[in-house]
Amino acid sequence: MKILVCEDDFMMIKAIEHKLKSEGYEVEVAVDGNQAVDKINQSNYDLIMTDLLMPFVGGLEIINKIRNEMHLKVPIIVLSALGNEDTIIEAFKLGADDYITKPFSPNELSIRVKRLLIRR
C-alpha cells in the first residue's frame, strides 16, 4: 500500500513516516502543494494524507484538484493543526474522507488509515 504524505514540517514528516513505515506502508512525501500535485499526477496512491497550510498550493486546493479536476476516488485524510469547525466542514465538503488534528495520536492515525484502506 502506497501513501502520499503532503506536509511541509520536517518533524511532522518524520513522525508520520515513522508510524506508517512501522506498519508496513510505503510512504512518499511532498513538501509543498506543487510537489503534491505533480506526484499525484504521476503516480497512483492508495491513500493521500495532507496538511492544510502549505507553500504554493494549500491542502484544501489539493483536495479540490483531486476530486474535481483529476476525478480521483483515492481516500484523503487531512492532518492539520487547524481545528476550527469551518475549516473541517470545508475540507469534508471538498471531498476529504477524514480529518485529524495535530498533534495526532499515533495509534489513532494508524487505525484511521487502516479503516479507509479496508473500505477501498
Added chain:
Amino acid sequence: MSEIFANANYRSYIDAVPDNLNYPKPDMTYLNEMAEGDENFIKEIIGIFLNNCPESLILMQNYAMLGDHEKLKFVAHKLLPELTFVGILSAIPDVEKISNESELINDLSATISRVILTINMGMGELRKMI
C-alpha cells in the same frame, strides 16, 4: 535562513536564560509513545526541533515587531504541534493564544518574550538528551 545563523541565535538565547529559574523538564510522554522504543527516532525529532525552532522564535519576534499578525499567527500555528512532540507543554497556552488572536493580545511583546524564555529553557533540557 542558514543553519549557522539559526544556531548562533539559538546560542545567544540560551545564554540569556537565568540559572535560577525553576522550569518543568520537557514531558517526553508523547514522544516516547510515538517512538515505540526507537531511541534514534527520539534523538532525530529532538535534533530537528533544536535546529528549526530558533528560526521560528526569531520570526515570531520580528513579525510581532512589524505588526504582521498573519505571518506571526502562521509561525505560531506551525510551532504548536512541535511543542507537544518535544514536551515543552508550558509554552503551549501562550503560543496557542498568539496563533489564534495575536492582534488582541495587549502585552504581545511580553507574551513573546515569555514564550522565547520558556522554549529556550526547554531546548536547554532537550540538548542534554541527545
